[in-house]
Amino acid sequence: MTADSREEILHRIRKGLGKGEGGEGKDPYPPEPGSSSAGAEPYGDGLARVFEESLSGIDTSVYRAGRDGVLEFVTGFIKERGVKSFSIWETEYLESLGIAESLEGGGLDIAPAEDKAGIAGTGIGITEADYAIADTGSLVLLSAPGKPRGVSLIPPVHLAIVRKENILSDMWELFGVLNGIYESHDAIPACTTFITGPSRTADIELNLTLGVHGPKELHVLIVS
Amino acid sequence: MNFERDSARAVGDKKLQSALINVTDRFRAARKRASDETPGWDDLRGRAREIKKHTIAHLDEYLLELERNVRKAGGRVHWARDAEEARNIIIDIARRNGVKSVVKSKSMATEEIGLNDGLEAAGIRAVETDLGEYIIQLAGEHPSHIIAPAIHKTRHDISELFAEKLGVPYMSEPQELTKVARERLRGEFLGAGMGVSGANFGVAETGTIVIVENEGNARLTTTVPPIHVALMGIEKLLPRFGDLSLFLPLLVRSATGQKTSTYISLITGPRRDADKDGPREFHLVLLDNGRSGILADRETRESLYCIRCGACLNNCPVYRKVGGHSYGWVYSGPIGTIINPQLMGIDRAPELPFASSLCGACRDVCPVKIDFPKVLLELRSKVVTRKEKTGQAAAIMEALSFRFWRAVVTHRRIYELALRLSRHAQRPWKRGGVLRSLPYPFSRWTDERDFPAVSETPFRERWRKIDRKGGPR
Amino acid sequence: MRANLFITCLVDTFFPQVGESMVGVLERLGVDVRFPVEQTCCGQPAFNSGYRADARSVAERFVSVFGEALSQGEGEESYVVCPSGSCTAMVKVFYKELFHNEPRILEKLRRITDRTYEFSEFLVEVVGKTDVGARYDGVVTYHDSCHLLRELGVKDAPRELISSVKGLEFREMPLHDSCCGFGGTFSIKFPKVSVSMLDEKLDSITGTGADTVVSSDMGCLMNIGGAISRRGIPVKVMHLAELLANTGKG
Numbered sequence: 001m002t003a004d005s006r007e008e009i010l011h012r013i014r015k016g017l018g019k020g021e022g023g024e025g026k027d028p029y030p031p032e033p034g035s036s037s038a039g040a041e042p043y044g045d046g047l048a049r050v051f052e053e054s055l056s057g058i059d060t061s062v063y064r065a066g067r068d069g070v071l072e073f074v075t076g077f078i079k080e081r082g083v084k085s086f087s088i089w090e091t092e093y094l095e096s097l098g099i100a101e102s103l104e105g106g107g108l109d110i111a112p113a114e115d116k117a118g119i120a121g122t123g124i125g126i127t128e129a130d131y132a133i134a135d136t137g138s139l140v141l142l143s144a145p146g147k148p149r150g151v152s153l154i155p156p157v158h159l160a161i162v163r164k165e166n167i168l169s170d171m172w173e174l175f176g177v178l179n180g181i182y183e184s185h186d187a188i189p190a191c192t193t194f195i196t197g198p199s200r201t202a203d204i205e206l207n208l209t210l211g212v213h214g215p216k217e218l219h220v221l222i223v224s
Numbered sequence: 225m226n227f228e229r230d231s232a233r234a235v236g237d238k239k240l241q242s243a244l245i246n247v248t249d250r251f252r253a254a255r256k257r258a259s260d261e262t263p264g265w266d267d268l269r270g271r272a273r274e275i276k277k278h279t280i281a282h283l284d285e286y287l288l289e290l291e292r293n294v295r296k297a298g299g300r301v302h303w304a305r306d307a308e309e310a311r312n313i314i315i316d317i318a319r320r321n322g323v324k325s326v327v328k329s330k331s332m333a334t335e336e337i338g339l340n341d342g343l344e345a346a347g348i349r350a351v352e353t354d355l356g357e358y359i360i361q362l363a364g365e366h367p368s369h370i371i372a373p374a375i376h377k378t379r380h381d382i383s384e385l386f387a388e389k390l391g392v393p394y395m396s397e398p399q400e401l402t403k404v405a406r407e408r409l410r411g412e413f414l415g416a417g418m419g420v421s422g423a424n425f426g427v428a429e430t431g432t433i434v435i436v437e438n439e440g441n442a443r444l445t446t447t448v449p450p451i452h453v454a455l456m457g458i459e460k461l462l463p464r465f466g467d468l469s470l471f472l473p474l475l476v477r478s479a480t481g482q483k484t485s486t487y488i489s490l491i492t493g494p495r496r497d498a499d500k501d502g503p504r505e506f507h508l509v510l511l512d513n514g515r516s517g518i519l520a521d522r523e524t525r526e527s528l529y530c531i532r533c534g535a536c537l538n539n540c541p542v543y544r545k546v547g548g549h550s551y552g553w554v555y556s557g558p559i560g561t562i563i564n565p566q567l568m569g570i571d572r573a574p575e576l577p578f579a580s581s582l583c584g585a586c587r588d589v590c591p592v593k594i595d596f597p598k599v600l601l602e603l604r605s606k607v608v609t610r611k612e613k614t615g616q617a618a619a620i621m622e623a624l625s626f627r628f629w630r631a632v633v634t635h636r637r638i639y640e641l642a643l644r645l646s647r648h649a650q651r652p653w654k655r656g657g658v659l660r661s662l663p664y665p666f667s668r669w670t671d672e673r674d675f676p677a678v679s680e681t682p683f684r685e686r687w688r689k690i691d692r693k694g695g696p697r
Numbered sequence: 698m699r700a701n702l703f704i705t706c707l708v709d710t711f712f713p714q715v716g717e718s719m720v721g722v723l724e725r726l727g728v729d730v731r732f733p734v735e736q737t738c739c740g741q742p743a744f745n746s747g748y749r750a751d752a753r754s755v756a757e758r759f760v761s762v763f764g765e766a767l768s769q770g771e772g773e774e775s776y777v778v779c780p781s782g783s784c785t786a787m788v789k790v791f792y793k794e795l796f797h798n799e800p801r802i803l804e805k806l807r808r809i810t811d812r813t814y815e816f817s818e819f820l821v822e823v824v825g826k827t828d829v830g831a832r833y834d835g836v837v838t839y840h841d842s843c844h845l846l847r848e849l850g851v852k853d854a855p856r857e858l859i860s861s862v863k864g865l866e867f868r869e870m871p872l873h874d875s876c877c878g879f880g881g882t883f884s885i886k887f888p889k890v891s892v893s894m895l896d897e898k899l900d901s902i903t904g905t906g907a908d909t910v911v912s913s914d915m916g917c918l919m920n921i922g923g924a925i926s927r928r929g930i931p932v933k934v935m936h937l938a939e940l941l942a943n944t945g946k947g
Contacts, residue, residue: 006303009458009512013284016520030463031274033470034267054483113500116448117414136484145498149447153440171484175469182430182465185296190495190502191447194488199440203356203372204398205243205379206250212355212402213409214440214487232889541876545893579887581880581894582745583843597848598794604747626743630751633706633737634758643710658926668885672892673923676711683704683713687732690720 035172047134047167048222054137058197059210060218070097070161070223074126077159077219078103083123085109087155090146091128094161099126113148125151125215129162131177132220135170136196139220142181143191152195158215160195164224225552227575234546240376244547247375251538254481255589262477272474273593276529279461280519286428286461287510293431297493299506304337306513311342313509314420314453318348321451321505323417327409329435329442330354331422332370332532333455333511335554336567339420350420351412353441355405362389368548368556370534371479376547409441419445419503423456424531425471426508429464431492433508436475438486446491452503454491457511459519459528471531474591478533514567523602527562529592536586536596542579551576558586562599570606577603646678699729700819701766703779703788706738707915715915718942719780719816722831725944726824729773733766741787744795745881753795757802759788764805767812776823777813780938781914782845785815790848815845817913817937821854828861832945835933836866838907840898840921841874842914855913855937862940868905872897879920895924902932909933911940 052062065073078086086108088100104110111118119125127147129139139160143149152158168174182188199214210216234240259265279286291301304310318326326343328334328350340361343350352361356374360367362385367373374382379396387394392404421442425434433454435442446452462471468490476485495502518527537543537557548556552573553564561580565573577600586596611619632642653659658674661667669675700723708715723730740755767775779785789810796802820826837859845851860867878884878894885891898921902910910925910932912918922934 005305005309008305009303009510009516010284010287012512012516013287013458013519016516017281017283019284030278030467031271033275033464033467034271116501120410120414138484143495143499143502145496145500148499148501149443150501153443153447171469171473175466179466182432185293185430188297188430188432188492190297190491190493190499192490192492193443194484194490195486196482196484197486200438200486201355201402202438203354203359203374204377204382204401206247206372206375207379207398209398209402212406212439212441213353213444228887231887235889235893541878541894541897542890545890577747578883579890581843581876581878581883581891583876583880584847585843585874585876588847601745601747601791601794604745605749606747608747608749622746623748626746626748626751630743630754633740633755636735636737639737646710658923660927665885668888669923671888672927673895673920674926675923676919678710679713681713683709683716684732684734686713686717687734690717691732 047169048164048224050134051132051137051167052222054134055220058137060137060197060220063219063221065221065223067223070221071099071102073221074099074159075102075106078108078124081123081157083108085111085122086124086126087111087113087119087122087151088126089128089148089151093163094126094128113150116150116154119150119154122155124157124159125153125155126159126161127152129160130166131174132162132167133169133171133174134167138194138196140174141193141195142189143193144189149191149193152193153214156211156215157217157219158195159219159221161221161223164222225573225575227550227552227579230552231546231550231579234550239378240547241545243375243378244544247369247372248538248544251371251480251534255478255535255538256481258477258481258483262473268470268474269591269593272470272591273529275462275467275470276592277526279463280459280525280528283458283461283519286463287458289428290426290431290461293428294493294508295431297431299431299493299508302507302509304509304511304513307337310337310455310509310511310513311339314339314455315342315346315348317451317453317507318343318418319346321417323348323451325349325351325412325416326418326420327412327416327445327449328352328357329419329421329437329445330357330373331420331455332554333422333457334420335367336513337455337511339455351409351416353409353412353445354437354439355402358405358409359385362386366549366554369537370532370556376549413444413448416449418451418453419449420453420455421445423454423460424475425468426456426461427465427468428461432465432490434468434472435489435491436472436485436487438480440487443487443489446489447502450503451505451507452491452494453507453509455509455511457513458515459530475531475533478535478589478591518563518566524562524566524599526594527566527599529594530559530563531592532559533591535589535591539585539589541583541585542581551579558596562596562603565603570603570610574607574611577607640684643678643682647680650678698727698824699731699770699773699775700778701763701775702730702732703736703739703763703777703784703813704732705779705781705784705915707919708780711919712915712936715780715936715938718936718938719778721942722820722829722938723778726820726826726829728824731766733762735762739784739787740795741784741791742881744787744791749795756792756795760792760802760805760809763809767809775812776819777809778816778819779813780816780936781916782815782842782849782851783914783916785813786844786848788813815849815851815913817854817858818849818851821857827857829858829941831941831943832863833940833943834864834945835909836868836905836907837909837911837940838868838870838902838905839873840870840877840902840910840912840917842912842917843876845913846874855911858937858941859911862943864945868907870901870905870907872901875901877917877920879916881916884920891920892924895920899924899930903930907932909935909940911935911937913937
């Protein structure tokens with residue numbers, strides 16, 4: 001039945017477009033979507049500053065640390081919140097910082113990514129953003145075996161660590177970079193997520209309310 | 225469907241009127257600010273239109289490319305000719321997997337196919353998880369706005385609804401109400417056997433579907449349950465992955481005026497083997513349901529360029545007064561006036577192409593520059609052609625009156641005679657230079673407005689004097 | 698410079714003083730004004746209602762009447778000038794739709810549309826005047842006619858003309874570019890919606906404290922004026938030509 005439907009829909013479309021059954025071969029290229037209209041990239045700390053500014057406009061807290069200060073920051077951040085458990089991505093970078101071990105050593109439980117109810121019970125999810133977009137204040141997270149999607153979504157607080165060199169200027173630049181990754185089909189992640197601020201809704205009388213489904217709080221640590 | 229009756233009711237509903245002014249003012253101002261702040265906005269709209277035009281002109285090829293790439297990523301693709309077939313495909317996937325309950329994120333396409341009722345009839349629970357949709361579902365209603373489905377409800381309505389349906393105490397703060405929904409729906413997500421979403425875009429080049437949202441419920445719907453089914457109208461395609469860098473900002477800025485939405489998910493197939501979460505199965509259902517018929521008409525084909533941002537609703541002076549429910553079906557506002565008749569069949573919504581003052585405010589804000597007035601005028605002529613064939617008395621009367629009018633205005637002497645006759649004919653109704661009440665159908669004007677009287681000396685008679693005074697020309 | 702008046706059936710029938718005002722302003726500026734007497738209607742009512750065959754036959758007549766008018770007066774710049782954004786848009790924009798399968802008429806049409814102007818646009822763009830020597834002691838607000846604004850893209854010309862009138866104070870109304878609810882037959886097909894749109898427009902007008910509302914289309918003004926007169930609202934309703942015809946000298 002589905003096979004028939006496929007043929008029938010394609011037939012209807014071709015008939016509607018006035019084409020033969022084989023199609024006529026598409027135009028070599030669709031029109032170009034254009035490119036970034038932004039000026040020259042700010043150098044030095046410029047992009048990070050733009051990124052910080054964008055985040056402050058969308059109910060997100062931003063922090064800065066050097067590589068050496070990350071562990072101390074995260075430990076302090078978690079202590080302050082008094083959570084009992086957390087979930088965290090297993091990326092090379094985060095592992096090199098020893099965050100998971102240090103927190104477990106401090107008596108906190110790690111919820112395994114497979115356990116959704118477990119993640120839901122944790123107080124905080126920690127990720128490392130693959131990219132960030134300065135212009136919009138967005139984090140870009142690519143799913144992978146050590147990078148489950150639930151960590152940035154299910155706990156009430158999300159702490160994202162952004163390495164300064166991964167901050168891009170705008171969406172045009174980001175899609176240029178992603179295009180490179182997506183070029184090989186095997187390299188396309190099951191899910192690429194853009195996160196810009198905490199979960200929000202305005203469905204009741206257009207009143208802004210945070211944390212309706214995803215995290216109520218988003219914290220971003222920029223590491224230089 | 226009865227636009228005249230339902231719109232008149234909406235106009236008389238004070239609560240609805242203030243909600244509509246609130247929502248349209250807010251979205252309007254936000255969109256304007258966002259578009260003013262985006263360099264080259266108009267040029268971006270023009271490019272987006274060209275890309276959609278190209279995509280629709282090659283829709284068959286791009287659909288096949290999309291299908292190929294979704295499969296390559298491990299997903300399955302289904303083709304649905306109409307609403308019933310789409311429902312059956314989704315119900316079938318649920319049954320084969322023993323699914324008892326389904327969570328849904330906001331999707332106009334699932335509204336269009338009446339999925340919730342279909343699932344319920346098959347013994348499968350369907351829970352809407354977008355806060356606005358959840359409220360609407362509890363109330364047993366339908367969405368009234370593409371972006372803000374429950375704007376016609378006040379916090380008081382929602383508090384009463386939650387108290388009645390969820391057994392919670394009355395609370396009026398949106399924060400508290402939102403918290404109740406979050407807690408209830410968390411349980412639903414964790415217990416659901418399947419998540420059903422729509423899709424804002426489908427990218428042919430990579431087999432990726434894109435979901436834009438602010439709440440995170442679509443992320444939960446497409447991450448937590450073991451099966452994800454996405455329902456997508458066949459017109460939602462984009463050729464290349466890079467096209468998203470144009471279309472995402474256009475969509476979000478036109479819709480809510482945010483620079484970008486809180487969440488955007490680019491989903492390509494099910495979870496990979498070693499991934500620790502995400503659905504094990506990914507199904508994409510491609511929905512025709514009348515779209516290929518729209519495509520067949522060159523004059524109205526551009527209706528398929530729509531990316532469902534809702535900007536035309538927010539900027540429409542008619543929508544602002546009548547709200548979403550007056551349009552009688554899933555899509556409302558200007559986009560509803562053009563696609564409802566084309567998707568449902570023009571005989572089932574003949575009033576809608578006329579439910580516009582042709583002011584063109586929608587075209588000014590449309591991110592793909594759909595020429596709404598042009599399409600509406602095209603559809604009006606179709607409605608008339610169809611009606612004339614039915615031979616109904618009202619249709620014949622209307623056609624005859626236009627035939628009569630034509631005979632008058634194509635002959636100057638008859639036109640001038642008609643002017644003289646109407647000067648006399650109007651006398652019984654004329655009071656102080658205006659007509660205060662006229663018989664039906666003109667009473668529809670004079671019930672609340674005075675109508676000008678035909679002048680005792682029309683311009684053409686005055687001209688003769690002016691001309692004489694000015695000497696020979 | 699010659700202006701062939703395309704007076705519109707509304708002005709001819711109901712508001713002849715608007716036509717006289719137009720003649721007055723144009724002649725004051727030295728324009729040679731003509732009125733092709735064979736003209737009647739442009740066909741818009743039928744076109745907007747979906748009766749294309751009827752609209753076509755009326756429009757064809759228009760094309761021949763004004764084609765003929767423009768061909769007269771050798772050596773003189775000759776134009777078609779109309780006191781309505783809506784009727785001008787019908788000719789300049791929608792005739793192309795109506796005759797898209799008829800190249801013979803399209804060819805004739807092109808010669809007309811190139812020379813057809815709405816009144817305010819004609820004064821500013823062709824005659825090159827914003828100060829036409831008018832005087833008006835009052836507070837004026839302006840309603841944008843949808844077709845003039847969005848089909849023809851004319852926004853500034855009427856405002857420049859109004860602002861140059863001596864003794865006048867101009868106040869922009871909120872929602873100045875929102876439809877008044879007229880929309881031709883829309884106003885009697887859906888009277889409740891139409892009047893509800895009109896209510897908001899009236900609030901917008903009275904909120905400015907203006908004593909006069911001006912526009913460039915008698916369709917809009919018939920709608921706005923119809924409610925103003927029914928409700929006894931103390932605001933004068935005026936076509937731009939009437940405002941500009943005022944010289945304060947009797």
